[in-house]
Amino acid sequence: MVHSAQQRxxxxxxxxxxxxxxxxxxxxxxxxxxxxxxRVYSVATQNGEFPEIGWRQPNEMSGVWDHPIKLLxxxxxxxxxxxxxxxxxxxxxxxxxSASHWRMxxxxxxxxxxxxxxxxxxxxxxxxxxEGLLVRLRLVNSGQKALDLQxxxxxxxxxxxxxxxxxxxxxxxxxxxxxxxxxxxxxxAYNTINPAYVFFGADKRPATVAxxxxxxxxxxxxxxxxxxxxxxxxxxxxxxxxxxRYIIAGSTHSSNDARTTFTQLKNSFExxxxxxxxxxxxxxxxxxxxxxDELIETAFGWAKLNLQMLERVVPAIGQGISGGLPDFPWxxxxxxxFTALALVASGQFELALSSLRNLAHxxxxxxxNGSVVHEILTLGRIHDSGxxxxxxxFVRACYHVFQWTGDQQFLRDIYDFCVRGLMQxxxxxxxxxxxxxxxxxxxxxxxxxQSGKGFKTLDIAAYTYQALLYLxxxxxxxxxxxxxxxxxxxxxxxxxxxxxxxxxxxENLFGDIYAHAQxxxxxxxxxxxxxxxxxxxxxxxxxxxxxxxxxTAQHGSDESILQQARPWLLKHMxxxxxMETGLASKEHAAQALAxxxxxxxxxxxxxxxxxxxxxxxxxxxxxxxxxxxxQYQRMDQALxxxxxxxxxxxQRMPGAFxxxxxDGGCFIQGWSSYGIIWPVVHAFFxxxxxxxxxxxxxxxxxxxxxxxxxxHSMRVGxxxxxxxxxxxxxxARIVLETQDLSYEVTxxxxxxxxxxxxxxxxxxxxxxxxxEVFHQGREDDETTQGCTLQIPTTRGLQRYELHLVW
Numbered sequence: 001m002v003h004s005a006q007q008r009x010x011x012x013x014x015x016x017x018x019x020x021x022x023x024x025x026x027x028x029x030x031x032x033x034x035x036x037x038x039r040v041y042s043v044a045t046q047n048g049e050f051p052e053i054g055w056r057q058p059n060e061m062s063g064v065w066d067h068p069i070k071l072l073x074x075x076x077x078x079x080x081x082x083x084x085x086x087x088x089x090x091x092x093x094x095x096x097x098s099a100s101h102w103r104m105x106x107x108x109x110x111x112x113x114x115x116x117x118x119x120x121x122x123x124x125x126x127x128x129x130x131e132g133l134l135v136r137l138r139l140v141n142s143g144q145k146a147l148d149l150q151x152x153x154x155x156x157x158x159x160x161x162x163x164x165x166x167x168x169x170x171x172x173x174x175x176x177x178x179x180x181x182x183x184x185x186x187x188x189a190y191n192t193i194n195p196a197y198v199f200f201g202a203d204k205r206p207a208t209v210a211x212x213x214x215x216x217x218x219x220x221x222x223x224x225x226x227x228x229x230x231x232x233x234x235x236x237x238x239x240x241x242x243x244x245r246y247i248i249a250g251s252t253h254s255s256n257d258a259r260t261t262f263t264q265l266k267n268s269f270e271x272x273x274x275x276x277x278x279x280x281x282x283x284x285x286x287x288x289x290x291x292x293d294e295l296i297e298t299a300f301g302w303a304k305l306n307l308q309m310l311e312r313v314v315p316a317i318g319q320g321i322s323g324g325l326p327d328f329p330w331x332x333x334x335x336x337x338f339t340a341l342a343l344v345a346s347g348q349f350e351l352a353l354s355s356l357r358n359l360a361h362x363x364x365x366x367x368x369n370g371s372v373v374h375e376i377l378t379l380g381r382i383h384d385s386g387x388x389x390x391x392x393x394f395v396r397a398c399y400h401v402f403q404w405t406g407d408q409q410f411l412r413d414i415y416d417f418c419v420r421g422l423m424q425x426x427x428x429x430x431x432x433x434x435x436x437x438x439x440x441x442x443x444x445x446x447x448x449x450q451s452g453k454g455f456k457t458l459d460i461a462a463y464t465y466q467a468l469l470y471l472x473x474x475x476x477x478x479x480x481x482x483x484x485x486x487x488x489x490x491x492x493x494x495x496x497x498x499x500x501x502x503x504x505x506x507e508n509l510f511g512d513i514y515a516h517a518q519x520x521x522x523x524x525x526x527x528x529x530x531x532x533x534x535x536x537x538x539x540x541x542x543x544x545x546x547x548x549x550x551x552t553a554q555h556g557s558d559e560s561i562l563q564q565a566r567p568w569l570l571k572h573m574x575x576x577x578x579m580e581t582g583l584a585s586k587e588h589a590a591q592a593l594a595x596x597x598x599x600x601x602x603x604x605x606x607x608x609x610x611x612x613x614x615x616x617x618x619x620x621x622x623x624x625x626x627x628x629x630x631q632y633q634r635m636d637q638a639l640x641x642x643x644x645x646x647x648x649x650x651q652r653m654p655g656a657f658x659x660x661x662x663d664g665g666c667f668i669q670g671w672s673s674y675g676i677i678w679p680v681v682h683a684f685f686x687x688x689x690x691x692x693x694x695x696x697x698x699x700x701x702x703x704x705x706x707x708x709x710x711x712h713s714m715r716v717g718x719x720x721x722x723x724x725x726x727x728x729x730x731x732a733r734i735v736l737e738t739q740d741l742s743y744e745v746t747x748x749x750x751x752x753x754x755x756x757x758x759x760x761x762x763x764x765x766x767x768x769x770x771x772e773v774f775h776q777g778r779e780d781d782e783t784t785q786g787c788t789l790q791i792p793t794t795r796g797l798q799r800y801e802l803h804l805v806w
Contacts, residue, residue: 013025013027013028013650014649014650014654016298018297018298018301020105021105021106021281021284021301022103022104022105023103023104023302023649023650023654023655024101024102024103024104024654025046025101025102025650025654026100026101026102028046029045029046029047029098029099029102030045030046030047030049031045031046031652031653031667032044032045032046032051032053032062032326032652032653032667033045033046033102033104033109033653033654033656033667034126034309034325034653034656034667034668035109035124035125035126035133036126036308036309036310037125037126037127037128037130037132037133037276038126038128038129038308038311038312038313039066039127039128039129039130039131039132039313040064040065040066040071040126040127040130040131040132040133040248040250041064041065041126041133041325041329042063042064042065042124042126042133043061043062043063043065043325043326044062044063044074046099046102046111046653047097047098047099047111048076048077048096048097048099048111048113048122049074049076049097050062050063050073050074050075050076053326054326054327055327056163056327056328057162057163060073060158060160061325061326061327062074062326063158064133064198064248064250065162065329066131066198066250066251066252067162067312067314067329067330067378068161068162068165068252068314068317068377068378068379068380069159069160069161069162069165069194069196069250069252070158070159070160070161070162071157071158071159071196071198071248071250072155072156072157072158072198072200072248073156073157073158073223073225074155074156075135075153075154075155075156075200075246075248076095076096076097076152076153076154076155077095077096077120077122077137077151077152077153077154078093078094078095078096078151078152078154079093079094079096079115079118079120079139079149079150079151079152080092080093080094080149080150080152081147081148081149081150082148082149082150083148083150083233083235091150093150093152094115095152096111096113096120096122098113099111099112099113100112100113100114102654104654104655105277106277106280106281106283106284106305107125107276107277107278107279107280107281108123108124108125108273108276108277109123109124109125110122110123110124111124114142116143117141117142117143117144117145117147118139118140118141118142118143118147118149118236119139119140119142120137120138120139120140121137121138121140122135122136122137123135123136123137123138123273124136125272125273125276125277126276127265127272127273127275127276128276128279128311129313130261130264130265130272131249131250131251131257131258131261132247132248132249132250132261132262132265133247133248133249134245134246134247134248134265134269134272134273135245135246135247135248136243136244136245136246136269136273137151137243137244137245137246138241138242138243139151139234139236139241139242139243139244140236140240140241141236141237141238141239141240141241143238144238145238146235146236146237146238146240147234147235147236148233148234148235149233149234149235149236150207150231150232150233150234151231151232151233151234151244152229152230152231152232153200153201153202153206153229153230153231153232153246154215154227154228154229154230155187155200155227155228155248156225156226156227157176157178157189157198157225157226157227157228158176158223158224158225159176159189159190159191159194159196159197159198159225160173160191160196160223160224161173161194161379162329162330162377162378162379163330163377164377164379164381164383165379171194171379172193172194173191173193173194173223173224174191174192174193174194174224175191175192175193175224175226176189176190176191176192176224176225176226177189177190177192177226178190178211178226178228179211180209180211180228181199181259184199184201184259184262184263184266185201185202185204185205185206186199186200186201186202186247186262187199187200187201187209187211187228187230188255188258188259189226189228190255191224195251195252195253195254196250196251196252197250197251197252197254197255197257197258198248198249198250198251198258199247199248199249199250199258199259199261199262200228200246200247200248200249200262201230201246201247201262202230202232202244202245202246202247203244203245203246203247203266203269204232204244206230206231206232207231207232207233208229208230208231209228209229209230210228210229211226211227211228211229212226212227213225213226213227215227215228215229232244245266245269247262247265247266247269249261249262249265279308280305280308283304283305283308283346283347283348284301284304284305285712285713286304286346286347286713286715286720287304287345287346287347287681287711287712287713287714287715288301288711288712288713289301289680289709289710289711290709290710290712291706291708291709291710292705292706292707292708292709293639293703293705293706293709295643295646295647296639296642296643296646296676296680298646298649299642299645299646299649299657299676300676300677300680302649302655302656303342303346303657303672303673303676303677304346304348304673304677305655306655306656306657306668306670306672306673307321307339307342307343307346307348307351307670307673308348308351309656309668310322310323310324310325310339310668310670311351312329312330312331312378314378317378317379317380318331318358318361318362318376318378318380319354319355319358320336320351320354320355320356320357320358320359321335321336321339321340321343321351321355321670322335322670323335323666323669323670323671324659324665324666324667324668324669324670325666325667325668326666326667327665327666328666328669329378330375330376330377330378331355331358331359331362331375331376332374332375332376333359333372333373333374333375333386333387333390333393333394334374334387334389334390334393334443334671335670335671336355336356336358336359336397337390337393337394337396337397338393338397338620338623338670338671338674339355339670339671339673339674340352340355340356340397340400340401341396341397341400341674341677341678341682342673342674342676342677342678343355343401344400344401344403344404344405345404345677345678345681345682346673346677346681347713347714347715349401349404349405349407349715352397352401352405353401353405353407353410356394356397356398356401356410356414357410357413357414358376359372359373359376359394360372360394360413360414360417362376362382363386363417364417365382366382366385367385367386369420369421369424369425369429370391370417370418370419370420370421370422370424370425371385371386371388371390371391371421371425372386372390372391372393372394372421373385373386373390374386374387374390387440387441387442387443387445387450388425388426388438388439388440388441388442388454388460389440389441389442389443389457389459389460389463391421391422391425391426391467392422392426392460392463392464392466392467393463393467394418394421395418395421395422395467395470395471395474396463396466396467396470398410398411398414398418398470398474399470399471399473399474400470402474402477402692403688403689403690403691403692404689404691404715404716404717405691405717406691406692406717408692411474411477411478412478415474415475415478415480418471418474419471419475419483422464422467422468422471426438426440426460426464427464427490436461436490436493436494436497437456437460437461437464437494437497437498437514438456438460438461438464439453439454439455439456440453440454440457440460441454442454442455442457442458442459442460442574443457443459443572443573443574443577444457444459444512444572444573444574446536446537446540447527447533447534447537447540448523448524448527448537448540448541448544449513449572451523451526451527451530452523452526455513455514455515455519455523456513456514456515457512457513457574458498458502458510458511458512458513458514458574458575458577458578459574459577461494461497461498461502461514461583462498462577462578462580462581462583463577463581464494465491465494465495465498465581465583466491466581466582466583468487468488468490468491468494469487469488469491471487472484472487472488472491475487477692494583495583498510498578498583499583499584499585499588501514501567502514502567503567503588504567504569507569507595508591508592508594508595509569509575509591509592509595509596510567510575510578510584510588510592511566511567511568511569511570512567512568512569512570512571512572512574512575513567513568513570514565514566514567514568515565515566515568516563516564516565516566517548517551517552517562517566518563519565520544520548520568521548524541524544524545527541528541536613536614539613540613543570543612543613544568544570547568547569547570570610570613571601571610571611571612571613572609572610572613573607573608573609573610573621573624575592575596575601576592576593576596576607576621576624576625576628577624577628578592579592579593579628579629579631579632580624580625580627580628580631581631582631586632586775587778589628589631589632590632590775590776590777590778590784593628593629593632593634593637594777596625597637602625603615603617605617605622605644605647605648605661605662606619606621606622606625606641606644606645606661607621607622607624607625607641608621609621616660616661616664617644617660617661618659618660618661618665619645619648619657619658619659619660619661619669619671619672619675620671620672620674620675622641622642622644622645622661622675623641623642623645623671623672623674623675623676623678623679624675625638625641625675626638626639626641626642626645626675626678626679626683627674627675627678627679627682627683629641630679630682630683630684631683632776633701633750633774633776633786634776635683635684635701635702635703635704636703636704636705638679638683638684638703639679639684639703639705639706641675642675642676642679642680644661645657645661645672645675645676646676647662648661648662648663648672651663652667653667653668656668657669657672657673657676658672659672681711681714683701684700684701684702684703684706684709685698685700685709685711685723685725686698686699686700686701686748686750687700687711687714687723689716689717691716691717693744694742694743694744695743695744695745695746695793696716696721696736696743696744696745696746697746698723698734698736698745698746698747698748699746699747699748699749699750699788699790700723700725700734700749700750701749701750701751701786701788702725702727704752706727707726707727707728708724708725708726708727709724709725710722710723710724710725711723711724716738716740716743717740718740719738719739719740719743720738720739721736721737721738722735722736722737722738723735723736727751729806730805730806731757731803731804731805731806732749732751732803732804733801733802733803733804734747734748734749734800734801734802734804735799735800735801735802736799736800737798737799737800738798739798741795741796741797741798742795743795744793744794744795745793745794745795745797745800746790746791746793747762747790747791747794747800747802748769748788748789748790748791748802749788749789749802749804750774750786750787750788750789751786751787752776752785752786753785753786753787754773754785754786754787755787755806756771756787756789757769757789757804757805757806758805758806759803759804759805760789760791760802760803760804760805761802761803761805762791762794762800762801762802762803763797763799763800763801764801767791767792767802768791768792769789769790769791770789770790771787771788771789771790772787772788772790773785773786773787774786774787774788789804
């Protein structure tokens with residue numbers, strides 16, 4: 001498809017362009033970025049420095065990584081003027097650590113430096129499915145005379161294992177050694193104890209080479225690494241330019257593998273760079289959003305790319321989307337289950353499938369009960385065998401991935417695992433009381449709620465309700481029809497119990513946990529004996545203790561009330577999850593969402609993790625709130641929370657969404673994309689495919705501010721579809737185009753207000769329709785009413801054009 005270029009628009013100091021896509025800035029370049037490949041990636045600052053950052057491996061999370069090992073602490077380029085043939089310690093080297101401009105396009109990062117009479121453009125490429133990184137330098141003579149230059153390339157190795165490799169596994173870090181290979185004109189470095197190798201050099205032979213830890217050009221790095229410095233002689237005539245190509249290649253197996261990769265990358269540099277750019281451009285062009293909402297359109301495009309940037313492939317260990325960078329470059333249960341929804345909705349089927357298969361594979365190795373692991377390290381170790389909430393979240397993710405892909409083999413592979421996890425683990429061994437709401441560890445990773453066996457938490461109950469409904473659909477799809485009524489009935493009973501027993505009418509919210517007061521007191525006493533408790537832990541315990549004291553003072557004379565299990569409001573962000581899952585009744589949803597939207601729970605960047613205990617905002621709770629609002633047709637409010645995420649696009653790494661809003665935690669976090677992509681596709685466009693049944697449902701409900709939008713090249717199973725919606729005060733136009741005429745199509749439209757269209761046509765012909773009234777708030781409040789119109793399902797057309805005329 002040919003896209004017209006759009007005018008560049010400033011975005012809080014960041015310049016953005018779409019079609020073709022780019023994002024750039026010329027200030028705050030001390031912030032980090034990633035040059036991403038699914039095997040090798042580099043984390044540096046936008047100036048081109050490699051600072052000591054990270055907390056999982058303290059101060060070690062920047063640099064070049066080839067999981068499960070690190071290759072380099074960093075690499076640097078410098079220029080000295082003159083034609084010296086030896087590295088002269090007295091000659092000034094202008095190290096390229098202060099850039100004038102940083103720019104990212106799909107599959108490429110570009111950094112510009114300006115020196116006297118000289119411009120240098122640095123372009124970097126992570127190469128998917130190869131253990132290497134490519135860097136191109138273009139030097140342009142911008143002065144008034146010819147230039148003789150020495151171009152310097154310095155790298156410091158750090159061939160260490162990823163997190164926990166040294167203190168919990170058999171890996172022991174040894175000293176790095178290096179030598180120069182004349183045939184390849186590159187440095188070959190290796191760890192003296194472990195199978196870890198890195199080769200680096202250029203496409204030209206260096207004039208000088210120096211190796212050793214005594215190279216004092218850059219800050220001496222701690223650890224057991226070594227440095228190598230290569231210099232290259234260049235001559236730039238007046239207005240002339242020259243390019244240098246650099247290659248970094250690694251291996252966790254052998255020196256021969258690293259050498260082979262280096263040679264392959266060197267010989268195919270330009271082709272591989274083009275392939276990487278093409279791969280990323282294809283992600284942009286698939287499921288391409290065009291909207292009058294430029295903020296969401298821009299965020300939507302970069303959110304898709306963020307997902308690919310976080311793919312992690314470690315042969316014989318795992319393949320799937322990682323959590324975030326710099327500190328979570330491996331695989332997580334919760335993270336994957338949210339990002340899988342964004343992946344399938346944006347057409348990235350293969351990554352969604354591999355990510356869920358990766359979770360299931362490792363879970364079945366270490367757990368025999370159907371539980372889903374929480375954290376898988378790239379050395380193969382399971383750091384955390386799982387939180388209970390990850391089981392229903394996994395079922396939900398599998399359901400949506402199957403709906404979009406129709407992959408029958410995937411369904412056969414994961415169905416029994418889903419049944420075992422949900423029915424035997426969640427609703428079996430972890431629920432000894434009522435057979436409905438399970439006890440375990442949920443979304444809130446606090447000491448209070450993660451201690452011991454955990455509690456009956458609101459998020460586990462709500463996600464279990466939703467997972468039961470989705471598992472019923474999967475059961476029907478695979479032919480396990482006898483199980484369907486049981487699953488749906490169990491979901492119905494959970495919904496009744498939570499709405500009746502967990503609701504706190506005096507608070508207009510559900511309780512976070514359902515427990516006896518004594519259970520909470522006992523858990524607190526146990527925590528205090530375990531120690532040590534951090535300030536945040538103590539604050540949580542003190543807040544809950546005060547809650548218990550108030551309750552006891554209020555009901556101190558009624559012993560029966562004190563001994564009853566009841567809901568307790570702790571004000572965690574999980575308060576939104578009954579609405580995200582559709583568990584909350586319409587009345588409860590209206591009241592709860594109104595309170596969560598208030599200044600008490602929502603700040604300048606969105607929903608607080610907890611307004612009293614941890615008043616910070618993360619992108620995932622905003623995504624959950626967006627989905628929760630949309631579940632009850634509150635599209636304007638849903639858009640507000642998606643906007644909260646989108647507005648962080650320029651904060652640290654332009655084009656990426658930080659874990660903590662606006663600029664904290666990981667500078668790129670996979671689950672952030674959930675709150676952008678999923679509401680747009682699933683809610684605003686109302687597009688819900690069932691590929692296995694060859695059916696799609698397209699009933700859009702746009703926010704008030706959206707007038708026109710389209711999704712081009714939507715991937716649906718093995719075909720693609722184009723969607724377009726235009727609305728005005730006179731009517732609405734809904735268009736679906738497909739090349740696969742076998743699909744049944746259910747079309748409709750939702751809007752605020754109860755005015756019924758005077759005429760409805762499909763492809764110019766009058767068509768029958770029916771409408772249903774919905775309520776965003778109380779059912780007796782006419783100002784929050786709306787209508788959903790639907791026409792009879794049809795099939796066999798290439799173009800469906802629905803018109804509503806008022």
